[in-house]
Amino acid sequence: MNAKIVRMPPILGSTHPSLVPFSSIPAVTYAVGDIHGRADLLKELLFMILTHRKQIHGSAKIVFLGDYVDRGPDEARVIDILRSKKLRKDFDEVVILKGNHELMLIDELTSYMADKTKISEGKFSVAKLYTRDYDAFTISLRTLRDFLEKMPLFHSDGIRLFTHAGVGPTSEIGSWSADDLLWYCGPVQDLTGRLVVHGHTIVWDGPVANRSAVNVDTGAFMSGRLTVAIFEGSSRQPTFLSTMPTDSPTTL
Template sequence: MAVYAIGDIHGFSGQLDRALRLVEADGGADAPVVFLGDYTDRGPDSRGVLDRLIEGREAGRPWRFVQGNHDRMFLNFVTTGEQHDANIESRKSWLNAALGGPATLGSYGLGGEPMFLLSANGGWETLASYEVDPDRVMSGQELIGAAAEAIPDAHIRFLSDLELWVEHDDLLFVHAGLRPGIPLEQQVEDDLIWIRQGWLDDTRDHGRLVVHGHTALEHPAHHGNRVNMDGGAGYGRPLVPAVFENGEVFTLTEQGRAPLRPETG
């Protein structure tokens, strides 16, 4: 049975709409789709992305949703006020434009310019104030409260219910990857949504083909033991869906299926 995958969306709802049209054209309205996380941040319409995904789930579409690191950061900010993640080596705040928090908040009417303290909090970039407009400057606590009011409960529930992995026949879908050599049930969340080192250069057979995102490329790529579906939509490149069927992988284009074969050399 064919299954479809869509990589990191990062708030680009127009790209999501296009990807879903390609999936439906290939597999019909009831095609099973696994979304690989990072639905929010950087793009202009994180709210619209979550609306579309929730609408599809509530309409009974056979869709599964994996948690990405950006989804966890967004959820943590809204629910606990936490703006950092220990996995960010640069110690940037989620509210730094490079990570995309302001763009996400902007889709809920809270776009703004953050000002940071760099020497406080052990060197972590810490929000000092957030200028929504010249007449509306918020403290960190005020911004947390405003976000809690602006973001629908349905979005919080959706982000809270995301899965860490999805198994489908001989495929394993996960956001970032696996810690090689460790059984799936013993994998830790931080690796599943953040890992790069020790994973991207590992060529061993993981027992099944691992389909992931997280590490942006110019286009999805098949590495033999894994398929990286993050084609860089978060940086303005097209969101490219793929279909997995009978051991083969195809990306979907306006002209139909295009084989995605393992890279050599």
Template sequence: MLTLKAIFKKILNRKQSESSPVGLPENHRLYCIGDIHGRLDLLQEVHQKIACDALAFDGVKILVYLGDYVDRGIHSRQVLDCLLENHFPDFKTVFLMGNHEQVLLEFLNNKDLSVALDWFRFGGLPTLASYGITVRGIPTARDLQQLRAEFRQKMPAVHLAFFERLHLYYEIGGYFFAHAGVRPKIKLHRQRPEDMLWIREEFLNSDVFHGKVIVHGHSITDEPEIRHNRIGLDTGAYASGKLTCAVFEGTSCRFL
């Protein structure tokens, strides 16, 4: 596996234009947290590590969350409460949308309730439980309407506002952050939301350089992945007990 410095050296050798800078701007440090999926305990541990790591740094500090805050783990509501507490007032904080947040919003807002069954299959039931909602048996269409009404009632307004304000991507310097990745050979400013939230094999298997190094979650690996064109940070926290945080500074990358 290449080091990030070696990757950026290759990028520089390609004579990137000034509009495609390498690494982070000077005097910047960026922390990026992978998919949380309701693991409040791991999120609190990572927050503590970030606070200690950033204590002596006087430059511009940025914290990016890659999405998938909810589902699968048992503390989705509590994760939202934690994120909204603003533990890092001296950081610029960026919250990206994951595909799980997209489906949650579709369940709340879409007239077609069939999305609920898909959501339940890939982790939505623990999220409902964290808000005090129990699903018994296989719900009928009427049951789904009642569940949605109860979910709307029990979700705090600040949580709904949080979900609705999530960003699809964030870019700075030589990095582009998106939950799932990007579609190869499509310019970054023309990427479709569906791809940035859901894409897998076509992005993961591509050797194409996308103009910037893509930092993403969504696709689980045992360890963080550093490739010449992307960095993957989803280490399956809900099951593995390992929530990854990458620390970017200049052209370097390390992990907490």
């Protein structure tokens, strides 16, 4: 499989015409970590976010960092929430990024729709890892696949770069393969001026922030703690909200 190379716009301050103007950055940006089928936690966290949102004057953006399916008990409901009109009414901009589990599900759906008696055992197959109830989805499998395929690999506001897995090391800053953005596990590359906001690698003790990166994957499917990073204006220093840890049963 040939790796797809993606390119991002330059950092804030560049004269490149693709630059997002500083004035377009919303009053608040929310970045939500890996959900993994925990629709209950997503609904709880969205309530917390909207309560916070009422205190903010100005526009609001919400960015979901990928991995909405697998592991947890209600992936179909998570997809419904992400596709809902209400979400787009509550926020001025909604960005739904692709995670590696969405990439795997695209491959699985393609094989399943071609032959429902077999699932591909290719690179991205998860059939042997997760039990999936296709009938639970309220949309057709083709519509689901189209929704997943259209998810972007990254989002940038000129100050912060949002990706699922951070960014892997590369010889050319600003150019990465899909594998770098979806599967990478390791120290996040210092982009010298742009903060990387990501999930994918679980931090069990709570979200982690340093001068280069913010990681908000707090293992919600198992811990019961789903986390959002909150950036006001052009700030690089987030605050966090999380659901409370629980002993809810988990599907691995």
